Amino acid sequence: MIWSNFIFLSFSLLWLGVYARGDAVDYKPTSNLVDDLLYSIAKATDCVSCHGLLISLKATAHLGDDKFVNALISICKTLKIQDQDVCEGIFLGPGPIIAHDLRSIPATGETSNRFCNAMMGVCKQPPVKNYTVPFPKPELSSLVVKRTRPSRRPPxxxxxxxxxxxxxxxAINSEANCTKPLCCRAFEDQTDPITIPAGPMGNHRCxxxxxxxxxxxxxxxxxxxxxxxxxxxxxxxxxxxxxxxxxxxxxxxxxxxxxxxxxxxxxxxxxxxxxxxxxxxxxxxxxxxxxxxxxxxxxxxxxxxxxxxxxxxxxxxxxxxxxxxxxxxxxxxxxxxxxxxxxxxxxxxxxxxxxxxxxxxxxxxxxxxxxxxxxxxxxxxxxxxxxxxxxxxxxxxxxxxxxxxxxxxxxxxxxxxxxxxxxxxxxxxxxxxxxxxxxxxxxxxxxxxxxxxxxxxxxxxxxxxxxxxxxxxxxxxxxxxxxxxxxxxxxxxxxxxxxxxxxxxxxxxxxxxxxxxxxxxxxxxxxxxxxxxxxxxxxxxxxxxxxxxxxxxxxxxxxxxxxxxxxxxNCALLQRGFGFGRTVMGEKGTVADRGYAYEQEQCESVTISDVLVGMVEGVGEMVFGMVSDLFSKLVGE
The missing domain is CATH 3.60.21.10 (Metallo-dependent phosphatases)
Structure with missing residues (x-):
């Protein structure tokens, strides 16, 4: 589930990039528009906004798998959502599959609703389609199981x-408190002194x-x-x-x-x-x-x-x-x-x-x-x-x-x-x-x-x-x-x-x-x-x-x-992003109400790593300061 969260955030930001290039609307972006769009994306909890996002994503997917994947990787790296190697690897595998999906289905309709539900958590699953599973024989009311009560023999x-x-x-003695979604490995880019050495038998971050x-x-x-x-x-x-x-x-x-x-x-x-x-x-x-x-x-x-x-x-x-x-x-x-x-x-x-x-x-x-x-x-x-x-x-x-x-x-x-x-x-x-x-x-x-x-x-x-x-x-x-x-x-x-x-x-x-x-x-x-x-x-x-x-x-x-x-x-909550919960942008770009959503996910046994939570908080704090530079690069392409 880790990579689906990265993709979710990058999709939102890619929408901004396509929007800024003028593919979605003939409008020159301003810093106020950027702020408005970021706030709108943070509040996007309906199918309409997700289908609008899919329109832009489809256009990018039609440019080819490489450009689609590279765009996601570039956004991930530019915003420092994760370490450089994680940004690269997280999209190389599923990215082409998602691009294939987007080229194969319309941006609206039941399938795209399901896609938005899985990826963004902003559309409810459609009602169950009527289908009766065919059985070779009807159930016999007279069917008797050989023994209906447990035996007295030992289990x-x-x-x-x-x-x-x-x-x-x-890797024993490697960093258990690393900057990646999974730790306790000898990552080449982890050069700082070890703060929590990985024990021989494991750690809760690993x-x-x-x-x-x-x-x-x-x-x-x-x-x-x-x-x-x-x-x-x-x-x-x-x-x-x-x-x-x-x-x-x-x-x-x-x-x-x-x-x-x-x-x-x-x-x-x-x-x-x-x-x-x-x-x-x-x-x-x-x-x-x-x-x-x-x-x-x-x-x-x-x-x-x-x-x-x-x-x-x-x-x-x-x-x-x-x-x-x-x-x-x-x-x-x-x-x-x-x-x-x-x-x-x-x-x-x-x-x-x-x-x-x-x-x-x-x-x-x-x-x-x-x-x-x-x-x-x-x-x-x-x-x-x-x-x-x-x-x-x-x-x-x-x-x-x-x-x-x-x-x-x-x-x-x-x-x-x-x-x-x-x-x-x-x-x-x-x-x-x-x-x-x-x-x-x-x-x-x-x-x-x-x-x-x-x-x-x-x-x-x-x-x-x-x-x-x-x-x-x-x-x-x-x-x-x-x-x-x-x-x-x-x-x-x-x-x-x-x-x-x-x-x-x-x-x-x-x-x-x-x-x-x-x-x-x-x-x-x-x-x-x-x-x-x-x-x-x-x-x-x-x-x-x-x-x-x-x-x-x-x-x-x-x-x-x-x-x-x-x-x-079930009573599972429909939440934005597969592991984000309902993330809301507060004043000055900070992430509000994240902790409550995080605990709700934990109640449902959905494992969310501390790294992912920190990623959401970090993006909320930095995105307003960095997205204008990203827009300038995209507009200049």
């Missing part, structure tokens, strides 16, 4: 880890050193799990340096670190496992449809030792998705590449044609679920991005939910990552009447390994051997603030969900009962009435990574989000 364990973001270039990942996998082996699920994101957050070669090296590092694992690992692709980040093209992007095939080929080969040849072949032919039956069980795992439903995958904006099922992933999901239902199997769905977040297309989330509702008696769990938070989401048969009786499915969302957004953590599930329902969920964590952490992280039990939440519901949770969606809905009702219980959940959700000052609003929106595994029902 087996499954580990769930996510968002490891291993940084191969992590991604995971290899040694921390090694410690994680040792801890996972100690859980005696039957298998592990990994819900994606290997590549570190230095997105301005990511290319195909770097992704391949990061992927190879992951395979090497897990080479001695005692258990199979069933993975999913994350949005960082491709270069440029997030960029999975649809098979309708003529001439570009195979741009991510190298990712699927790489994953197929690397995962084959765990998932087997048939599933590995599916990875190649189903855009990174696969299905398998866990050996010696009746549990089927369906792993989906959720990148085709992600709002900041900019390949999804190059056509105005309605495409309810990009690359046929929903069709693949349905086919595998139908086979499982026919065979009397139970199913776990896994992927990187949970379907209820504010960064999911409402259309695809709605269609996905149709599948979940149709096969709700077969699906016994959904597992995701992406948010870096320890949280969950609930699906309902009737979102207008949310009760324990209408709750139909549960999404478990794993915390991250990377210290960048909190203390490293992972989950272990106790799973019933007959129903494959989750009987308990335990979170293990390592605290960066503990003495001895940098020498040897200690992974300790943070909490047991059964012990923590079971006693809270009326009558308590019976020792033989599984964690049903209805149980978790009752827990959300406790959160509404019991501030202590909610605060504990919020603390663990953030991995001890801070708190929200706007408490009541934060609590209300958090509970709303938990009850929204369908994204159109």
């Amino acid at each position: 087996f364990q499954v580990t769930h880890f996510s968002d490891i973001h291993i940084d191969r270039d992590y 991604d995971s050193p290899t040694r921390l990942a090694e410690s994680l996998f040792q801890a996972i082996d100690a859980t005696n799990s039957a298998f592990a699920i990994f819900t994606g994101d290997i590549v570190p957050g230095a997105v301005w340096l990511v290319n195909e070669t770097e992704v391949e090296k990061d992927f190879a590092t992951f395979l090497s670190l897990t080479g001695s694992s005692k258990i199979p690992i069933y993975p999913a692709l994350g949005n960082h496992e491709v270069a440029p980040v997030n960029s999975y093209p649809r098979n309708t992007s003529t001439g570009y449809e195979d741009e991510a095939q190298w990712v699927y080929d790489m994953a197929s080969e690397g995962w084959m030792k765990w998932i087997g040849s048939p599933a590995a072949n599916q990875v190649v032919h189903h855009s990174g998705s696969y299905s398998l039956l866990v050996p010696e069980t009746k549990l089927r795992i369906i792993s989906l590449n959720t990148g085709f439903w992600y709002k900041v995958n900019f390949w999804l904006y190059d056509s105005t044609e309605s495409q309810p099922d990009p690359n046929g992933l929903l069709s693949f999901m349905v086919s595998q679920l139908q086979e499982a239902e026919d065979a009397g199997e139970r199913v776990w769905i896994m992927g990187h991005m949970p379907m209820g977040g504010g960064d999911v297309f409402h259309d695809q989330s709605n269609y996905y939910d149709q599948v979940i509702q149709r096969y709700r008696r077969t699906i016994v769990g959904q597992f995701f990552g992406h948010t870096h938070a320890d949280e969950f989401q609930l699906a309902y048969s009737n979102y207008s009447y949310q009760t324990k009786d209408t709750a139909t499915s549960m999404s478990w969302i794993a915390p991250a390994l990377t210290p960048r957004s909190g203390n490293p953590a992972f989950k272990v599930y106790d799973v019933d051997p007959d129903t494959y329902e989750v009987m308990d969920m335990k979170v293990y964590s390592s605290d960066l603030s503990e003495s001895g952490y940098q020498e040897n992280p200690t992974w300790t039990l943070l909490y047991s969900a059964r012990d923590l939440y079971g006693p809270l519901i009326p009558g308590g949770l019976d020792t033989s009962s599984a964690f049903t969606p209805g149980f978790w809905h009752q827990v959300t009702e406790v959160f509404e009435k019991n501030d202590t219980a909610y605060r504990v959940y919020d603390l663990y959700k953030r991995r001890n990574g801070g708190q929200c000052s706007a408490y009541e609003e934060c609590k209300e929106r958090t509970i709303c989000g938990v009850r929204a595994a369908r994204s159109e029902n």
Whole structure:
């Protein structure tokens, strides 16, 4: 998400540049006009202003990819939004994709509305288009699951880890308080004396050193799990340096670190496992449809030792998705590449044609679920991005939910990552009447390994051997603030969900009962009435990574989000810029009300680095002093 913020600001300033050259209007700019335009852009919260911006951007894109990208880089450097190398790298990858989008779609209409929503946060997502997912067979009311109550046999364990973001270039004793979006690397332009040296096992301004990942996998082996699920994101957050070669090296590092694992690992692709980040093209992007095939080929080969040849072949032919039956069980795992439903995958904006099922992933999901239902199997769905977040297309989330509702008696769990938070989401048969009786499915969302957004953590599930329902969920964590952490992280039990939440519901949770969606809905009702219980959940959700000052609003929106595994029902705020929040220019060009928006984003588990916040503040302070020089250069071209 880092680069989308840079692009957002640069787009706004590029609009000024085009405007100044006279491409948009026959008017000679003055300093007062500059001030007025800057204020207008800061206040631009409607679709009209964004569509006006797209008109200018389209004109620039038609000059060619190089000129489009170079214009963005030039503005970034001129205004010193980021270091020179970050300005260059941040636009080289996604810039041509966005230019392609702009040349392919009109500046007005539904697709451009979606584009403005994803890029600028100034247009609401359009209403969900009516589409009924086709199913090969209707649901049978007489369908009976082999066992409807958990067995008395001991449960087996499954580990769930996510968002490891291993940084191969992590440098011990390098600057952890650097000027870039990600620190703890030996950057050539970082020549000042070290103020905060990077420790061997990580820092909250940095991604995971290899040694921390090694410690994680040792801890996972100690859980005696039957298998592990990994819900994606290997590549570190230095997105301005990511290319195909770097992704391949990061992927190879992951395979090497897990080479001695005692258990199979069933993975999913994350949005960082491709270069440029997030960029999975649809098979309708003529001439570009195979741009991510190298990712699927790489994953197929690397995962084959765990998932087997048939599933590995599916990875190649189903855009990174696969299905398998866990050996010696009746549990089927369906792993989906959720990148085709992600709002900041900019390949999804190059056509105005309605495409309810990009690359046929929903069709693949349905086919595998139908086979499982026919065979009397139970199913776990896994992927990187949970379907209820504010960064999911409402259309695809709605269609996905149709599948979940149709096969709700077969699906016994959904597992995701992406948010870096320890949280969950609930699906309902009737979102207008949310009760324990209408709750139909549960999404478990794993915390991250990377210290960048909190203390490293992972989950272990106790799973019933007959129903494959989750009987308990335990979170293990390592605290960066503990003495001895940098020498040897200690992974300790943070909490047991059964012990923590079971006693809270009326009558308590019976020792033989599984964690049903209805149980978790009752827990959300406790959160509404019991501030202590909610605060504990919020603390663990953030991995001890801070708190929200706007408490009541934060609590209300958090509970709303938990009850929204369908994204159109969440309470995510529409905010300008993907990570900026609502930035308003105050007197003398200062940025006003930024802190409030920043905390709101934190409440929604959207990670915003201190560097990005500082960037917004810095631009607000300097832009009035620098933009006139920029205008003079642009007018003189």
